[in-house]
Amino acid sequence: MQAAPAAVASAFQFATIDWVIIATSIAVSFIPALFFWRRASESTSEFFTSGRAAPWWLVGISMVATTFSTDTPNLVTNMVRQSGVAENWLWWSFLLTGMMTVFFYARLWRRSGVLTDLEFYEIRYSGKASRILRGFRAVYLGLFFNCVIMATVNLAAAKIGNVVLGWPMERTLLVCAVMTIFFASVSGLWGVLVTDTIQFGITMTGTFAVAYYALQQPAVGGLAGLFAKVPASKLALLPDFGNWSVAATVFIIPLTIQWWSVWYPGAEPGGGSYIAQRMLASKTEKDAVIGTLLFNVMHYALRPWPWIIVALASTIIYPQLSDIATTFPHVDPKLIGDDIAYPAMMRFLPAGFLGLVVAGTLAAYRSTIETHLNWGTSYLVHDFYRRFLRPGLTEKHYVLVGRLVTAALMVCAALMTYALGTAKEAFDLILSIGAGTGLLYLLRWFWWRVSAWSEISAMASSFVVALGFFIARKNGLVVAEHVSLLVTVGVTTVVWFVTTLVAAPADEETLLKFFTLVRPGGPGWGPIRAKSSVQPAANALPQAMLGWVLGCSFVYSALFGTGSYLYGRMPQFYACLAIFVISGFFMQRVLSGFWAQSEG
Numbered sequence: 001m002q003a004a005p006a007a008v009a010s011a012f013q014f015a016t017i018d019w020v021i022i023a024t025s026i027a028v029s030f031i032p033a034l035f036f037w038r039r040a041s042e043s044t045s046e047f048f049t050s051g052r053a054a055p056w057w058l059v060g061i062s063m064v065a066t067t068f069s070t071d072t073p074n075l076v077t078n079m080v081r082q083s084g085v086a087e088n089w090l091w092w093s094f095l096l097t098g099m100m101t102v103f104f105y106a107r108l109w110r111r112s113g114v115l116t117d118l119e120f121y122e123i124r125y126s127g128k129a130s131r132i133l134r135g136f137r138a139v140y141l142g143l144f145f146n147c148v149i150m151a152t153v154n155l156a157a158a159k160i161g162n163v164v165l166g167w168p169m170e171r172t173l174l175v176c177a178v179m180t181i182f183f184a185s186v187s188g189l190w191g192v193l194v195t196d197t198i199q200f201g202i203t204m205t206g207t208f209a210v211a212y213y214a215l216q217q218p219a220v221g222g223l224a225g226l227f228a229k230v231p232a233s234k235l236a237l238l239p240d241f242g243n244w245s246v247a248a249t250v251f252i253i254p255l256t257i258q259w260w261s262v263w264y265p266g267a268e269p270g271g272g273s274y275i276a277q278r279m280l281a282s283k284t285e286k287d288a289v290i291g292t293l294l295f296n297v298m299h300y301a302l303r304p305w306p307w308i309i310v311a312l313a314s315t316i317i318y319p320q321l322s323d324i325a326t327t328f329p330h331v332d333p334k335l336i337g338d339d340i341a342y343p344a345m346m347r348f349l350p351a352g353f354l355g356l357v358v359a360g361t362l363a364a365y366r367s368t369i370e371t372h373l374n375w376g377t378s379y380l381v382h383d384f385y386r387r388f389l390r391p392g393l394t395e396k397h398y399v400l401v402g403r404l405v406t407a408a409l410m411v412c413a414a415l416m417t418y419a420l421g422t423a424k425e426a427f428d429l430i431l432s433i434g435a436g437t438g439l440l441y442l443l444r445w446f447w448w449r450v451s452a453w454s455e456i457s458a459m460a461s462s463f464v465v466a467l468g469f470f471i472a473r474k475n476g477l478v479v480a481e482h483v484s485l486l487v488t489v490g491v492t493t494v495v496w497f498v499t500t501l502v503a504a505p506a507d508e509e510t511l512l513k514f515f516t517l518v519r520p521g522g523p524g525w526g527p528i529r530a531k532s533s534v535q536p537a538a539n540a541l542p543q544a545m546l547g548w549v550l551g552c553s554f555v556y557s558a559l560f561g562t563g564s565y566l567y568g569r570m571p572q573f574y575a576c577l578a579i580f581v582i583s584g585f586f587m588q589r590v591l592s593g594f595w596a597q598s599e600g
Helices: 016-035 037-042 044-052 056-067 071-083 085-092 095-112 128-165 169-215 222-229 244-261 273-281 285-302 304-317 321-327 338-348 353-389 395-417 424-431 438-443 452-474 481-502 508-518 523-529 540-567 570-599
Strands: none
Touching (some): 016 169, 016 353, 037 044, 037 169, 037 395, 044 273, 056 353, 071 338, 085 244, 085 304, 095 244, 095 273, 095 285, 095 438, 095 508, 095 540, 128 338, 128 353, 128 395, 169 222, 169 304, 222 304, 244 438, 273 285, 285 304, 321 338, 338 353, 438 452, 438 481, 508 523
């Protein structure tokens, strides 16, 4: 049995070179903020969508940097330690959503020409309901939802700061808030995009370093020792189908229901939030498509395995949570959990690499928070303040308000961090608005009858169902997560579908303008297409469907091919390699057809 590791009397010991690396990375990342100050000050288009001039590689790297936060490796570590590698299907399943955004929606978003994805409501729908929907979601998503998400990222940063630096939560939040407020308010989206690229390089280098030095520990014994010592049940890429409840929750429901039914930033059915923001910031439709494709490849195929290796190694070094508590006696007992096993593994890093990893962790934090600040501010300023409170003022005025709102959002998120534990149930209830509405967000682009009332009824019904489950749980009724998800999706879908058939659609003028602007394919716009001079390519949807299948095969084969190689399962590796090459070849052919359609 692995002996408990020796106690670390205080926080990690940093050498001078570590502090130099951390300081240098911070200084370098601030250069874009100063460089883009004037450009970001010109207009809200520059501040929120970089003047629609971002190339595909900048778009893709920024997306993947944003979704790599301080809490992401902690979350993966928590999953692997508690339930094994297979639990990652809870998020691996969202590749299906991501690839659908690539092949079905990226071009449509870029054609729409909106500044934010909430502006979509008033070009797709008409009447008072569209305005109510835009205003409500601007405040709900931009303020409440956004601050809860940022608070979870803050909490992860506070845990890492407590383990690695010995800092209390207050100091970590203060330092992080000052840096992010300055950068996000000064640079606008251009600075965020450029800095994301720099920070992603630092972060990934640090990630591989943590994995490498974890494997070098004598107790682990390299890859061979790791896979020999960790139970096969934790290494399995698929769940145990003999345990139906676990298999349904981890694998079956995510792959059949969850990926298209759940709305969450970064994995929205049909795209949305900061993913839509990046697509809207792209130079061309091609940049939007390729950038989103690059994001999905890097997000699902490049990043997971270093995290998984560290998580598995941590089960050998720290078999029990008490081992972490014993090793780090200075850590706040309230913060001890499986998730902090990841930062606890950083103690094996040598001088220089420790500074690099801490710099990378800080970079991951900043890239996520700065994006959420810019995204949330775009909603509150463009979709609420400018649209409903103070329309018709100068661009410089709205940029100034945007900078003030950026600071206010960060303060709100920092304060909310303290309430995450005591108010978790209330936060979960707030986040439930929109649960089960994903199918609606997919179909609103391709079916003319979907209206603002469809979306309002979907949000209202999902909230009512979630409130019902909340009350049931408070009264001692235990409901499995997959059961509550199925009920929520079923009820919500029936409500919004019936509402769509009963309520009046948007007026014909709005529908014609939208169809002409966006040019969606498929049969769902038949009555409108008949009155329009625009005729989308007849094979647009079949071609997109083929691209979606090939794209998913391409990324999943890369993900599991890498895992098979690490596990030493060479027949499976070569099979995945063959699928990777073949699907990649034909996917490129599909994309070439896309460009031919655009030129035509």
